[in-house]
Amino acid sequence: MDKTNEKILLEVTDLKQHFPMGGGFLQGPKRFVRAVDGISFRLHEGETLGLVGESGCGKSTTARTIAQIYQPTAGNITLEGRDLVKLTKKELMMARKDVQMVFQDPYASLNPRMTVFEIISEPMEIFSHRRIQPRTKVEIESRVLALMDHVGLSRAYRNRFPHEFSGGQRQRIGIARALALQPKLILADEPVSALDVSIQAQILNLLKDLQEEFKLTYLFIAHDLAVIQYISDRIAVMYLGRIVELTTAENLYRTPLHPYTQALLSAAPIPDPVVERQRQRIILTGDVPSPTVEHTGCYFYERCSKRMDRCQKEVPQLKTVQPDHETACFLYEK
């Protein structure tokens, strides 16, 4: 579905998140983990942007920074025209309800001592004095029960505890809690990675249904290419804190442009046996460089089979090189 004509809900501009580590006084210069190192993208209302990349490339940090769990080192996060980075504490509190996260491990993220009802109602209780509906006990109760219906949890389970549920059901509880304040944007950080394959599809379909129903916009993080292709309208590929390619799900799988994306896709099995047999695997050589290194050239330089002189001296920026297709690679810059 083409959702690119829709209004822009979120715009991230040159976002950086550098975590200080060790160093300092008498220990040499202060060093930083450059978890997110200058990324820009837009999210259109109602779309799903997938964020894919190997473990440690900065996906979770991107989501957490957008959710304002951390202050960014640099950059802007604009939600419906308002820069979240510049809001006062009070304004930020209100903006936070529009952006909710769903986490990978629904067991670790749900308080084991709270019942399903308490878990889902808690965000509403917190906001109930802030002139936001629902406010009264009765209103909150009817909303919790409606949410349980929406995510496919029997109302009879309202007084049960997280440990009494399977992984998939627990993720349904996490999703209901995320929806409690009627957010606009959901940041889903590997929401199905911890689930059995048979359960993954159910949760992905639930997320799709809820998106239609509540006009939600998703930033969906996964390292599994099949999952990301199934759920995403567009996909951003991350490598070492940077976005190296951003395009429609279809373009990405048909004509990946960046050498890193090509390698990533070539390592994933394709269900079509004919295509699968004719394919060439691209084996990446070399290690992923440490995220503490400050790069003066392409971040993928060390491992790239198509590197050129220029790639060592200049950092390629994400640019539109084909219709609806951005990549950060000098191969496509003439």
Ligand SMILES: Nc1ncnc2c1ncn2[C@@H]1O[C@H](COP(=O)(O)OP(=O)(O)O)[C@@H](O)[C@H]1O
């Ligand atoms: N709070 C933190 N403090 C220091 N380093 C961190 C912190 N969170 C993440 N990192 C580092 O930042 C990099 C990116 O991590 P993360 O965003 O979790 O990657 P991903 O979700 O893609 O696996 C990793 O090198 C990780 O060790």
Ligand SMILES: [Mg+2]
């Ligand atoms: Mg992560």
